[in-house]
Amino acid sequence: MAMITLLDGGMGQELLARTGDEPTPLWATQVMLDHPNVVRQIHADYFAAGATIATTNTYAIHHDRLQGFGKDHLFETLHRRALSQAIEARSAHGSGRIAGSMGPLVASYRDDVSLPVAEAAPKFAEIARILGPEVDLILIETQATLTQCEGALEGAQAAGKPVWLSITVDDHDGRKLRSGDAISDLKPLIYKYKPQAILANCSVPEAMDSALDELKSLGLPFGAYANGFTHISGNFLKDAPTVRELTHRHDLTPEKYADFAMAWVDQGATIVGGCCEVGPAHIRQLADRLVAAGHRII
Numbered sequence: 001m002a003m004i005t006l007l008d009g010g011m012g013q014e015l016l017a018r019t020g021d022e023p024t025p026l027w028a029t030q031v032m033l034d035h036p037n038v039v040r041q042i043h044a045d046y047f048a049a050g051a052t053i054a055t056t057n058t059y060a061i062h063h064d065r066l067q068g069f070g071k072d073h074l075f076e077t078l079h080r081r082a083l084s085q086a087i088e089a090r091s092a093h094g095s096g097r098i099a100g101s102m103g104p105l106v107a108s109y110r111d112d113v114s115l116p117v118a119e120a121a122p123k124f125a126e127i128a129r130i131l132g133p134e135v136d137l138i139l140i141e142t143q144a145t146l147t148q149c150e151g152a153l154e155g156a157q158a159a160g161k162p163v164w165l166s167i168t169v170d171d172h173d174g175r176k177l178r179s180g181d182a183i184s185d186l187k188p189l190i191y192k193y194k195p196q197a198i199l200a201n202c203s204v205p206e207a208m209d210s211a212l213d214e215l216k217s218l219g220l221p222f223g224a225y226a227n228g229f230t231h232i233s234g235n236f237l238k239d240a241p242t243v244r245e246l247t248h249r250h251d252l253t254p255e256k257y258a259d260f261a262m263a264w265v266d267q268g269a270t271i272v273g274g275c276c277e278v279g280p281a282h283i284r285q286l287a288d289r290l291v292a293a294g295h296r297i298i
Contacts, residue, residue, distance in 0.1 A: 001294045004265060007099075007225050007273020008046035009283050011057050015042065017279075026069060029060050029078060033071075036081055043089030045280040050287025051273065052096050052297060054089055055139060057082040058131065059103035063123065079130045087134065099139035099164070100131030102156065104148055108202070109168060111179035114147040117154060124155025132159030140195075142168045142202045145179035149186065153193040164271075166199035166225075167211075174203065174210030183214035190218050197221040202275040204229070205252070205260040212267045223269040226260065228252045228277025252277070254285035261286050262293065 012028035015021075018038055024030045032039055043054045058079055066072040083100075090096045105120055106113040115123075128138060138159045140152040149165060156163045167183070170176045175183055190198065198220045200211040205226035215222040228249055261272045274282050290297055 001296060002265065002270060003298050004290055004295045005053065005223070005271045006051050006283065006287055006290065006297045007053050007223075007271065008043070008051040008055055009225075009274035009278040009280060010227070010276040011039070011042060011055065012059070013276045014279055015039065015057075018042070026060070026065060026071070028057055029065065032057055032078065032082060032085075033074075036085060039082065040085040040089050042280075043086050044092060046283055047089060047093040047096055049280040049284035050297060051283050053099050053273070054086040054096060055099045055101050055141075056086050056131065056135065057101070058127070059101045059141060061127070062103075062105055064106050076130060079127065083131065083134045097136040098134070099137050100128075100135035100159065100161075101139050101141055102127055102131075102152060103141050104143055105151070108142050109144055109178055111145045111177075114145045114179075115151060117147060117151045120148070120151025121154035124152050125158035126155075128156050128159035132161050135159070135161060137162040137164055137196075140165045142166065144168050144177055146177070146181045146185055146189070150189055150193075153189060153195065157193070162196040163193070164197040164199060165195045166201040169200050169203045169207050169211045171204045171207050174200070174207035174212075175214050178203075183211065184217065186218060190220065195220065197223070197271055199223050199225065199271060201225045202227045205257065208260065208264060209267065212264055212269055216268055221270050223271030223273075224261075224264050225273040225275045226257075226278070227275040228257075249277070252282075254282040257282045258285045258289045262289055265290070265293075265295065 015031040039057050061078045086098045138156045143149045198215050208224040
């Protein structure tokens, strides 16, 4: 029996699916402006499914995303609105932790837009100071390069809360970040910034076993939460894309996703959940499988 932290699943794609809104480059941020209460309901549904952590809908709330749409004045308001939705859902559920999400600056999955650490760290620190007082931990998500990891890790210290680092790995070789950097090269950053857990996220589930073999060697609690995309298309790697450029895979049923995640637990992962296109039904199936296998969800 193992003690397993069960993360929630994806937020942005779930928001679009529930509202029927057309995707925009602002993605989940735009939906939160238009339908804030749907965010709270999704958090509630993940808690009801068995998740013990709610990840705030703050992944893409960055000045560089908002400025191009004349919404930068809403930067702090959006963070606080997202926090309130998660806090209200947890209060209604009666238990659980809140992870303050910080996604990559500029764009996801790209190694050609990484900002220097000295420029990125203050941007992350600004977010960390907003999230810190209200969350149980900071979850740095979908970092695609070593430089991105360091900028986020340095900035996250401003929260004064435990920090978990999650990287996105090559869909064909999970031993590497999407930049081609080796996961093993994270060791100096782990030593310097001392995150409390190391994860891989938003890559195909088939890549996670190799990633976990590498993460395990870093000496921290580790885990994974994969996406349900077929791949990351070239069109999505252009400036200001929408999720219309990403293709949902139809074979990733809750049962199949749970098969992947249970294999990660067999590898020693103690933190599992889902990312884009992985919804409450997947998390419920995974929770049921974990309990049936004798694990304790914490």
